[in-house]
Amino acid sequence: MQPFWSWVGIAGGLVGACACSSGDEPDAGSYEAGLAALCDGLSEGYRRCRVRNRDYDYCGYSPEGYDGQGLAAVGACLRTEDCEALASDEPAAHCFDEARRTAPLRQVVVDYCESASLNYFRCNSWWSVEDCSEGMRLWNDATLLNAVGCHQQPCEELSNCETIVFEHPR
Amino acid sequence: MRLRALALACALAACGSSEDEASPAAAAMLNPPTPLPECPDADYAACDVREPDCQSSIAALAACVRDSEPLTVPIEVLSESDYIALLQAEAEGTPDAEVEHFQRALAWLELAPEQTATREEEIAHHATNVLGVYRSKEKRIIIVDHGKPADTPYIDATLLHEVVHALQDADYDLTTWPGEPAQTFDARLARNAVVEGEADFYEYRAVAALLGLDVAEVDFESALLEHLDFVQARLSESTAPYRDSYATFPYGFGALQAFHAWQDGGPRGTDAIWASPPGTTQQLMAVQLGLNEPQATPLELPLPEIEGLTLYASDVLGAWGFHLVLDMDGVSNPAERSLDWRGDRLRVFTDTDNQPYLLWQLELASEDAARLLTRTRAGCTGRSFATRAFVSCGDHEVRDELTSWADAWLSGE
Numbered sequence: 220m221q222p223f224w225s226w227v228g229i230a231g232g233l234v235g236a237c238a239c240s241s242g243d244e245p246d247a248g249s250y251e252a253g254l255a256a257l258c259d260g261l262s263e264g265y266r267r268c269r270v271r272n273r274d275y276d277y278c279g280y281s282p283e284g285y286d287g288q289g290l291a292a293v294g295a296c297l298r299t300e301d302c303e304a305l306a307s308d309e310p311a312a313h314c315f316d317e318a319r320r321t322a323p324l325r326q327v328v329v330d331y332c333e334s335a336s337l338n339y340f341r342c343n344s345w346w347s348v349e350d351c352s353e354g355m356r357l358w359n360d361a362t363l364l365n366a367v368g369c370h371q372q373p374c375e376e377l378s379n380c381e382t383i384v385f386e387h388p389r
Numbered sequence: 390m391r392l393r394a395l396a397l398a399c400a401l402a403a404c405g406s407s408e409d410e411a412s413p414a415a416a417a418m419l420n421p422p423t424p425l426p427e428c429p430d431a432d433y434a435a436c437d438v439r440e441p442d443c444q445s446s447i448a449a450l451a452a453c454v455r456d457s458e459p460l461t462v463p464i465e466v467l468s469e470s471d472y473i474a475l476l477q478a479e480a481e482g483t484p485d486a487e488v489e490h491f492q493r494a495l496a497w498l499e500l501a502p503e504q505t506a507t508r509e510e511e512i513a514h515h516a517t518n519v520l521g522v523y524r525s526k527e528k529r530i531i532i533v534d535h536g537k538p539a540d541t542p543y544i545d546a547t548l549l550h551e552v553v554h555a556l557q558d559a560d561y562d563l564t565t566w567p568g569e570p571a572q573t574f575d576a577r578l579a580r581n582a583v584v585e586g587e588a589d590f591y592e593y594r595a596v597a598a599l600l601g602l603d604v605a606e607v608d609f610e611s612a613l614l615e616h617l618d619f620v621q622a623r624l625s626e627s628t629a630p631y632r633d634s635y636a637t638f639p640y641g642f643g644a645l646q647a648f649h650a651w652q653d654g655g656p657r658g659t660d661a662i663w664a665s666p667p668g669t670t671q672q673l674m675a676v677q678l679g680l681n682e683p684q685a686t687p688l689e690l691p692l693p694e695i696e697g698l699t700l701y702a703s704d705v706l707g708a709w710g711f712h713l714v715l716d717m718d719g720v721s722n723p724a725e726r727s728l729d730w731r732g733d734r735l736r737v738f739t740d741t742d743n744q745p746y747l748l749w750q751l752e753l754a755s756e757d758a759a760r761l762l763t764r765t766r767a768g769c770t771g772r773s774f775a776t777r778a779f780v781s782c783g784d785h786e787v788r789d790e791l792t793s794w795a796d797a798w799l800s801g802e
Contacts, residue, residue, distance in 0.1 A: 324418045333420070336600055341608045343615035347435070347542050348601030349419060374615055 250359065253290030254281060260294030261311065268302035270310075280311060282357075284388020286325075289357035292318040315357070322356045331355060331363040334370045342374035361389040390522045390554075390585065423603040425594065427656065428453035433598045437540040438532055438548045439466050447545055451552035454591045456656035462555040463529040464548065472533050473516045480508055490745035491702045494737045497747055497769055497782040499717045500631040500710070518636065520547045523554035525563040530555065542599035546592045553588040560663070567666055574631070575687065575707025578638045579667045586643020587659050589616075590651065593644065613648055617641040621716075621724070630713045638670065638709055645677045671708035671730050681728035681754070684708075688732025690750040693794045698738040698746065706735055711751065718764055729758035731776075738791070747782040748791055750798065774799040 246252060258278035265275045282290070296314035297305070304313050332351035339346045355363065362384065369380035422433035431450045436443035444464045452459040467475065488505055495501035506514070521532045530551040537544065557563060563584065571577040590613070597607045620641035627633040646667075650658040667673040668685045675683040687705055706713075712727035720726060732752040739745055747769070753759045759773035762780055769782035770792055779795040781788070 326418070329418055329420075333601075337602055337606055340597060340600065340602060341611045341615070343612050343619055345543060345546075345596060345600060347599070349435075350541075352419060374611075 248287050248291075250285065250287045250290070253285070253287030253294070254278075256291040256294035257297065257311075258294070260297035260314075261305075264297045264300050264302075264305045264310075267298075268305050270302070270306045273306075284359055284362040284385070285357050286322075286359040289318050289322045292322050319353055319356050324352055324356060325360070327360045327363050328352050328356055328358075331367055334367050338370040338377060342377055358385075358388070365389060390519060390551075420601065422598055422601055423605075425454065425598050425604055427456070435540050435542050435545055435599060438464070438544050439539050443540075443545070444548070447548045448552045450595055451549045451591065452556060454549075454595050454656065455553055455556055455587075457556040457560070460552070460555055460559055462523075462552065464532065464551075465529065466532045466534050466539065468534050469516055469536075472519075472531065473512055475531075476512045476516065477509070480512065490737050490739060491704075493745050493784070494702070494735065494747040494782070495631050497766065498714055498749070498780070500713055501629050520544070521551040523551045523558070525554070525558050528555070528558070542596055545599055546596035549595050550588045550592040553591050554584070557584060557587065557663075566663070573705035573707070574634075574710060575670050575705040576668065578634060578670050578707065578709055579673050581635065581639035582643030582646060582670075582673055583662050583666045584643075585639040586645070587647040587662070589640045589644035590647035593648075594651075609648055613645050616644060624713065625716055630717070631710070634709060634713065642670075642673050642677055646673060649677070669707055670710075671728060674708055674712075674724065675728050678724065678728070680725055684731060688752045690732060690734035690752065691798065692734075692736070693748065693791060693798075695738075695788075695790045695794060697740055698788065698791065699740075700736060701739045701745065702737040704735045706733055706749070710735075715761060718761070720761055726758060726761065729754040738788075740788070744784050746784075746788045746791055747780070748795060749780045750795065751778045752776065753778065772796065772799060 244252075257280055261278055261280070262275050264270075265273050293311060293314045296317050297311060300310070300314055304310060329348075329352060332348045332355060335351055335355075336346050336348045365388075366381050366384045369377055369384060372380050424431060424433060428450060431453055432446040433450075436446060438444065438447070448462065449459055451457075485508060492501055492505045493503065496503040516533065517535075519533055520535070521530060523530050530548070532544070532548060532551070554563070561567075567580070571580045593609060593612060593616075594604065597604045597609075620637035624630045624633055624637055646662060647659050650662050652658070654661065667676070667683075669687055671681075671687075672683040672685050675681045687707070692700070708727045708730035711730045711733065712723045715723035715727055730751065731754055733750060735747070735749045737745055737747055751759070751762065753776045756773070756775055759776050759778040762778040763771045763773050765771075766780065766782070768784065769780050771780045772778065772795070777799050779799065781792045781795055783791075
């Protein structure tokens with residue numbers, strides 16, 4: 220079964236308010252810039268669709284451990300997202316899925332997935348390199364590199380180790 | 390036959406669907422599939438098992454990994470409900486088997502629930518848990534669609550598993566191999582392990598490449614031992630371990646057997662197993678675990694002849710059945726300890742009021758192993774002496790004559 224941390228970032232990110240500020244501009248490509256782009260995209264989407272019962276300036280997403288470029292891709296999607304989706308309980312779910320599928324694939328993701336697929340196979344769990352690379356594309360480099368460190372663990376430890384890494388990302 | 394959840398796999402609709410193809414740039418970054426060295430020209434791209442081209446490429450890969458002549462076999466994908474309808478139609482008009490008393494006997498040993506499942510329940514259970522099946526009488530494959538994508542490495546490997554059965558059938562005629570029908574639980578599991586084990590192992594070997602792995606880096610021994618642990622854990626949680634053993638033991642131990650034969654002799658190394666299949670689960674387990682002395686044939690246990698009791702059913706549970714009982718009893722290392730099995734016979738009798746009675750006799754290699762069966766069990770008496778043990782059970786009271794006879798047998802009278 221595909222490990223749950225391919226989607227845990229969204230669930231984790233729904234808690235807490237957006238920390239976007241109007242101070243110094245964050246570096247393009249950084250987590251802060253990406254999160255700002257996501258929040259701006261969501262806000263613009265809400266306004267375009269005149270979504271009812273929503274605070275247009277409240278973001279509600281802060282998925283820790285995600286890559287800034289990925290978050291920016293989510294934001295770009297949200298600007299033109301379907302209004303029915305924006306009005307739903309999970310307004311950004313589809314855009315996160317889209318970003319996973321279309322965000323640029325980085326070598327660190329490929330390296331993580333080749334290692335993960337090989338070691339999950341050793342532990343009688345089948346996860347193709349291709350599926351992994353799609354599901355894990357939004358995680359940042361530091362978190363993925365940290366997770367690779369789990370892959371030499373015995374099978375009964377491997378899953379627990381990755382759970383800790385992805386629930387407490389860098 | 391391929392059953393669900395015997396290998397954990399990507400099961401979410403979001404992964405591996407043909408609607409979510411990687412972008413060209415992403416695809417370029419991913420290494421192309423590393424071919425299996427024995428099949429350098431095969432197609433390793435995930436494909437839709439409903440498509441004829443996919444069926445052909447998977448069938449070709451199966452023939453290649455097994456070093457067999459390619460074979461064309463009809464392949465049909467049925468929904469779960471359509472498969473259930475097919476099974477129900479085939480079962481119509483067939484009388485239900487008389488198994489009530491045998492079921493009761495298994496329930497005394499906690500190997501089955503007291504109530505026999507209805508035919509509809511059994512059909513539904515089978516259809517829910519089966520991914521694919523090769524029907525040797527019809528020479529065709531059915532893939533059961535459980536609503537998951539049809540173009541993932543997981544389902545492609547399932548089809549490959551079933552094609553291997555078709556190839557086995559072409560070599561050995563699965564409807565008659567190996568000549569003598571297996572009459573007992575123990576013998577059937579040992580025999581099924583050859584059939585399912587080979588298909589399972591080749592499925593693992595092929596799926597490694599389908600998953601994008603370099604098979605040279607894959608630790609098959611570890612994966613198959615984990616597979617074995619997984620199926621044993623499933624049985625520990627089952628309320629019907631006797632029935633569920635058919636869906637687990639042959640795959641777990643059988644795949645290891647096939648892998649080791651392949652290591653020794655290459656793709657046709659499994660021919661040796663087909664020529665001389667294990668006769669007992671003890672033999673198979675002892676060889677694969679490298680423990681105890683393999684027993685190719687069981688010791689026979691004498692039949693009690695007691696006035697007023699009629700033999701209703703007879704079976705041999707084998708080392709695996711002994712292991713199931715020990716596991717249910719909470720004995721540590723049940724698999725290892727069950728290898729002291731040297732023979733057993735489970736017999737169900739009925740009296741003149743059609744009340745069932747059970748006598749399970751065992752010959753073991755050690756007194757310690759025999760003593761493991763003396764635990765208190767509702768409705769039963771368990772005794773041991775030296776390397777013999779028995780469990781006798783009855784609905785209302787243990788039949789005195791039956792237990793007396795078993796006591797005499799224990800002490801060698």
